[in-house]
Amino acid sequence: xxxxxxxxxxxxxxxxxxLKKGLADLIQEDDLRERLxxxxxxxxxxxxxxxxxPTAPDLHLGHTVLLRKMKHFQDLGHRVIFLIGxxxxxxxxxxxxxxxxxxxxxxxxxxxAETYKTQVFKILDPAKTEVRFxxxxxxxxxxxxxxxxxxxxxxxxxxxxxxxxxxxKEGIPISMHELLYPLAQGYDSVMLECDVEMGGTxxxxxxxxxxxxxxxxxxxxxxxxxxxxxEGTDGVxxxxxxxxxxxxxxxxxxVIFRKVMGISxxxxxxxxxxxxxxxxxxxxxxxxxDPMPVKMRLARQIVADFHSPAAADQAQAxxxxxxxxxxxxxxxxxxxxxxxxxxxxxxxxxxxxxxxxRTDAERKIKAGAVEIDxxxxxxxxxxxxxxxVVRVGKKWKRIVP
Amino acid sequence: xxxxxxxxxxxxxxxxxxLKKGLADLIQEDDLRERLxxxxxxxxxxxxxxxxxPTAPDLHLGHTVLLRKMKHFQDLGHRVIFLIGxxxxxxxxxxxxxxxxxxxxxxxxxxxAETYKTQVFKILDPAKTEVRFxxxxxxxxxxxxxxxxxxxxxxxxxxxxxxxxxxxKEGIPISMHELLYPLAQGYDSVMLECDVEMGGTxxxxxxxxxxxxxxxxxxxxxxxxxxxxxEGTDGVxxxxxxxxxxxxxxxxxxVIFRKVMGISxxxxxxxxxxxxxxxxxxxxxxxxxDPMPVKMRLARQIVADFHSPAAADQAQAxxxxxxxxxxxxxxxxxxxxxxxxxxxxxxxxxxxxxxxxRTDAERKIKAGAVEIDxxxxxxxxxxxxxxxVVRVGKKWKRIVP
Numbered sequence: 074x075x076x077x078x079x080x081x082x083x084x085x086x087x088x089x090x091x092l093k094k095g096l097a098d099l100i101q102e103d104d105l106r107e108r109l110x111x112x113x114x115x116x117x118x119x120x121x122x123x124x125x126x127p128t129a130p131d132l133h134l135g136h137t138v139l140l141r142k143m144k145h146f147q148d149l150g151h152r153v154i155f156l157i158g159x160x161x162x163x164x165x166x167x168x169x170x171x172x173x174x175x176x177x178x179x180x181x182x183x184x185x186a187e188t189y190k191t192q193v194f195k196i197l198d199p200a201k202t203e204v205r206f207x208x209x210x211x212x213x214x215x216x217x218x219x220x221x222x223x224x225x226x227x228x229x230x231x232x233x234x235x236x237x238x239x240x241x242k243e244g245i246p247i248s249m250h251e252l253l254y255p256l257a258q259g260y261d262s263v264m265l266e267c268d269v270e271m272g273g274t275x276x277x278x279x280x281x282x283x284x285x286x287x288x289x290x291x292x293x294x295x296x297x298x299x300x301x302x303x304e305g306t307d308g309v310x311x312x313x314x315x316x317x318x319x320x321x322x323x324x325x326x327x328v329i330f331r332k333v334m335g336i337s338x339x340x341x342x343x344x345x346x347x348x349x350x351x352x353x354x355x356x357x358x359x360x361x362x363d364p365m366p367v368k369m370r371l372a373r374q375i376v377a378d379f380h381s382p383a384a385a386d387q388a389q390a391x392x393x394x395x396x397x398x399x400x401x402x403x404x405x406x407x408x409x410x411x412x413x414x415x416x417x418x419x420x421x422x423x424x425x426x427x428x429x430x431r432t433d434a435e436r437k438i439k440a441g442a443v444e445i446d447x448x449x450x451x452x453x454x455x456x457x458x459x460x461x462v463v464r465v466g467k468k469w470k471r472i473v474p
Numbered sequence: 475x476x477x478x479x480x481x482x483x484x485x486x487x488x489x490x491x492x493l494k495k496g497l498a499d500l501i502q503e504d505d506l507r508e509r510l511x512x513x514x515x516x517x518x519x520x521x522x523x524x525x526x527x528p529t530a531p532d533l534h535l536g537h538t539v540l541l542r543k544m545k546h547f548q549d550l551g552h553r554v555i556f557l558i559g560x561x562x563x564x565x566x567x568x569x570x571x572x573x574x575x576x577x578x579x580x581x582x583x584x585x586x587a588e589t590y591k592t593q594v595f596k597i598l599d600p601a602k603t604e605v606r607f608x609x610x611x612x613x614x615x616x617x618x619x620x621x622x623x624x625x626x627x628x629x630x631x632x633x634x635x636x637x638x639x640x641x642x643k644e645g646i647p648i649s650m651h652e653l654l655y656p657l658a659q660g661y662d663s664v665m666l667e668c669d670v671e672m673g674g675t676x677x678x679x680x681x682x683x684x685x686x687x688x689x690x691x692x693x694x695x696x697x698x699x700x701x702x703x704x705e706g707t708d709g710v711x712x713x714x715x716x717x718x719x720x721x722x723x724x725x726x727x728x729v730i731f732r733k734v735m736g737i738s739x740x741x742x743x744x745x746x747x748x749x750x751x752x753x754x755x756x757x758x759x760x761x762x763x764d765p766m767p768v769k770m771r772l773a774r775q776i777v778a779d780f781h782s783p784a785a786a787d788q789a790q791a792x793x794x795x796x797x798x799x800x801x802x803x804x805x806x807x808x809x810x811x812x813x814x815x816x817x818x819x820x821x822x823x824x825x826x827x828x829x830x831x832r833t834d835a836e837r838k839i840k841a842g843a844v845e846i847d848x849x850x851x852x853x854x855x856x857x858x859x860x861x862x863v864v865r866v867g868k869k870w871k872r873i874v875p
Contacts, residue, residue: 161618167621211617214616215613215615217564219617220651221568223653224650226649227649227650228629228633228638228642228652228653246630247628247629249627249629249653250624252624252653
């Protein structure tokens with residue numbers, strides 16, 4: 074993990090520039106400046122909240138954009154509240170239509186919270202982090218309290234939320250309970266007396282509700298800061314597991330390293346901005362260098378963040394040996410995956426003439442004889458979302474979508 | 475109070491006709507017929523709910539239309555649930571803008587409930603009435619329960635309510651908490667396992683919500699029966715205290731009698747239909763008679779309902795003596811109230827030349843020397859909504875709006 078010395082950037086302008094880097098929205102910058110000044114004078118830590126689902130976490134780099142921005146507040150001495158929205162998790166799918174979303178038990182939620190901690194404390198400083206659950210104040214609410222909470226907002230105000238407006242126009246049903254979530258989230262900010270709330274750009278509306286409810290409760294309205302959605306390794310869609318364009322933070326060093334090396338030079342600058350603590354000026358300076366070593370530094374940095382500097386060394390050595398030092402033939406053939414192969418790895422291997430038959434392919438996959446980008450792959454499915462190097466025994470092919 | 479003998483109308487058709495008299499809506503008649511048949515066979519009482527505000531009751535005849543319809547179910551052996559919506563009363567005006575609606579205390583609500591009983595048991599049979607408070611099941615609801623409740627309805631469904639649609643179109647704000655009330659009311663029906671819910675026509679939507687929530691809870695959806703709004707003594711606007719066109723059920727016999735005698739012949743038939751147990755056939759038969767004695771029977775009937783047959787006798791005797799037997803001069807002069815007098819009784823008396831000055835008027839009002847329609851009037855305000863006979867000492871005038 075990179076270390077940032079607060080002593081090096083005492084000026085408010087420098088603090089602001091550090092916090093603003095990569096943000097999508099900041100409401101309001103002047104207000105943040107004022108609170109940073111006040112915090113500097115009084116020594117009071119700002120309280121910076123972000124909310125997370127209570128479902129089993131399996132974070133990828135897309136999620137770390139927000140966590141890293143929370144870390145930036147910690148770097149400047151402030152306090153982060155990692156809020157787990159457990160109350161809604163206990164409900165499951167309230168419509169009862171989605172049986173894949175049964176209510177979670179207290180034990181499951183607590184277990185997930187522990188998993189969260191092991192993952193997010195790779196970025197956040199535990200000493201400056203409060204892990205809270207919103208059931209703490211939502212559970213004791215009574216009907217009368219909820220009526221009072223709801224009375225602070227009009228239907229028109231809630232329906233202004235982009236996705237509600239869109240669904241309303243398109244006649245896609247909006248269930249009444251969905252309208253309560255933004256209010257509950259705003260109430261969280263009142264109860265936690267937040268100075269700042271952060272989230273993805275899709276959370277912008279919900280974060281603004283917190284401002285209104287805090288104002289109503291006589292608190293200074295929180296500053297709202299949103300981070301952009303991170304593009305996946307394909308550089309096109311937002312990073313997500315289902316798209317197969319993700320880099321999971323618990324993936325092996327070798328895999329993370331290879332995946333980072335596979336992104337485009339253009340996307341690399343975006344990753345430097347959103348996935349590291351480097352300043353805009355430092356990133357600008359790197360743009361004058363040869364991109365390949367810069368990308369390798371990025372890959373090392375990311376592996377070091379989620380594993381260790383030693384693991385980064387090893388991942389780089391593996392990469393050099395396997396990919397750059399000729400283990401992968403220079404005259405490697407490129408094969409386009411035929412559409413009918415879909416995500417069936419046996420079919421892909423047959424199409425690429427790396428195996429004799431699908432049976433042969435399945436046997437070799439099971440036996441661990443198939444490597445994708447230098448990593449053993451033992452599953453029968455593979456999403457080819459970018460160029461990948463496939464090895465089966467001594468045969469090598471580059472496959473492209 | 476009139477007595478209705480159930481033995482006299484055993485047939486389902488007769489029962490239905492009795493219950494349907496005067497209803498604005500009945501959803502669904504077939505369903506009611508079926509339940510009446512089943513109730514007859516099994517001896518099970520139908521559960522018939524109507525909800526009331528927990529505010530201080532001061533009922534007028536407009537409110538009794540609903541109570542009388544509840545009584546009709548009791549006449550047929552069924553059980554009435556007089557539901558007091560105390561949970562919302564405990565909230566007051568949740569927006570905090572209306573300071574005239576502070577939260578009520580438990581003591582106030584209980585005191586109001588007692589007042590309700592003394593008033594409504596003039597019509598309802600206490601032995602077949604349950605008085606319930608919805609705090610019984612709303613108070614224990616948790617946030618998660620309310621989310622679940624709300625998930626049963628979509629925003630579009632709730633916004634279909636006439637007044638919501640209208641306000642939405644006109645850009646008049648609808649507060650979020652208002653959307654919760656119909657759901658809470660529907661939930662009351664689930665908890666009470668209602669067979670029938672009744673209310674004014676303005677309650678139609680809320681009563682229908684109960685059907686949906688009951689269906690969702692695996693209950694047979696309640697039958698919805700609405701009663702029309704009763705026109706006030708002016709025959710134009712709906713009866714209300716603020717319009718001054720009301721007949722309060724706790725008013726003195728003499729006042730009730732006079733006010734009924736002051737309504738139009740047309741309105742009288744409406745009152746027979748909505749304020750008595752007389753059947754459509756009986757009312758039709760009366761239409762062949764001279765209207766004045768029929769109106770007098772109506773006045774007697776209403777006084778007897780809310781006071782006693784003896785009080786009705788006395789009220790009629792007073793009326794005969796004071797109005798019909800010449801205490802009021804035959805050549806009484808009619809004076810139109812000038813607009814600038816408004817509701818100021820002193821100004822009206824000056825305009826009618828019944829006093830020398832406003833000071834004179836105020837002194838005489840305080841001294842109890844002013845009678846309106848034969849009843850002493852000691853307040854300085856008077857809404858002249860219909861012709862009234864005013865006496866100050868030996869001077870008589872008929873004043874008209």
